[in-house]
Amino acid sequence: MDNKKQFQNHFWILLGVLTILAVFGGGGAWAAFSKISGAIIAPGSISVESKIKTVQHLEGGIVAQIYVRNGDRVKAGDPLIRLDDTALRARLNITSNNLLELVARRARLEAELEGRDSIEFPKEILDKADMAITRNIMASKRALFEARKQTRLGQKGMMEQKIIQLDKQIQGLKAQMQSKTNQADILMNNIERKQEAATNGLISQDNMDQLRRQHLQLVGEAGELTSNIARIGSTITQTRLQIIQIDIDLRESAQKELREVSGKITELREQETALKDTLRRTLIVSPVSGRVLNLAIFTVGGVVSPAKPIVQIIPDNDRLIIEARVKVTDVDQVFVGQQASVVLSAFNTRTTPNLMARVINISAARLVDSSTNVPYFSVEIEIPESELARLNPNQKLLPGMPAEVYIRTGERTPLDYLFKPLANQIMRAFKEQ
DSSP: OHHHHHHHHHHHHHHHHHHHHHHHHHHHHHHHHOOEEEEEEEEEEEEETTOOEEEOOSSOEEEEEEOOOTTOEEOTTOEEEEEOOHHHHHHHHHHHHHHHHHHHHHHHHHHHHHTOSSOOOOHHHHTTTTSHHHHHHHHHHHHHHHHHHHHHHHHHHHHHHHHHHHHHHHHHHHHHHHHHHHHHHHHHHHHHHHHHHHHTTSSOHHHHHHHHHHHHHHHHHHHHHHHHHHHHHHHHHHHHHHHHHHHHHHHHHHHHHHHHHHHHHHHHHHHHHHHHHHHHTTEEEOSSSEEEEOOOOOOTTOEEOTTOOOEEEEETTOOEEEEEEEOTTTGGGOOTTOEEEEEOTTSOTTTSOOEEEEEEEEOSSOEEOTTTOOEEEEEEEEOOHHHHTTSOTTOOOOTTOEEEEEEEEEEEOHHHHHHHHHHHHHHHHHHOO
16 A cells, blocks of 8 residues: 555656656757747838928918818819918019119110110010000100200200301401412512612612511411411311210210119019019929828918928828838848838727838938937838738828838747847956956
């Protein structure tokens, strides 16, 4: 009886030992030889490959009209928001009118410079001739051109009349000079004839001296007349030069003013171009076809701040991708083409299948989350169309939806997972000095 009881005790002890050996041996064998697929777990969100288009305005302004609401579908070029353009149009009108005036002034100066009888206005003036302000500008330039021309003609006419009068004076002086010269010649002939008689005493010497004095007086008067003729001739020459100088002064003045006007025209054209561009951009249009998202303006009369996001457009027919944030310590295990599994946490995870995907891009440098200051690498994950087709038709993927990504790494045994951290710590401990 004791032997039987002792045998039973040994049996149960042996069975327990064998059970323990089986459990630990089997577990050890499983831990040593079984393979478990590793994965890097990274949070992410759905995005579009070409990115959501953010619409901004460079200068900002006051909202005059809102054409869309969140969720609306728009085509490329469709109006989204119109800003008030009253002040811009006023500035553009002033600039355009000033430009018209300068262009018309340049045409008048060119006509004066070339000595034309009338102004030839350029096409940009003639094309706007139906506008009252253009007609007024053209009329004022023509009136000024004619007034300046008549002033010059009047000045020239007075000087030419003066020349005619001086010519007449010269003709009269020449006649007097000729008369004096003839009288002097006759008197000299008379003196020569009487010289022999005076030598013989037939004529007194006083009479001869008186004749000689008369002759000298006539010669002197003729010389004075010659001098007067020369002086008047010089005056005529100066007057003719003054007539020429009128045209020279006109050209010099016109050239100087033309240079100044041309510079101002260039400056105003640049201002007009800039204002037209700004005016064109008061109508904010969609850059692409897509759906309106995150509209930030809801009130007519509200203010759009310069360069601030106004609205976002999700492009149509654009491939959806997952943007995952991988830890800096894990990025060395990630490569393009690597397989991944995506869990769409925005949907019911019990009824939504995990989707197979692959890595298509890794950011070249690490990024930093502005809110947490945590560094990460951005990894783009592509989900094939065949996998997207597994979703329920009512499940629509939208940019911004959260997702969880499992990027597959190499297979390892449970012992690797257990002893790898310990081995790393031991290796680091032996390397420390």
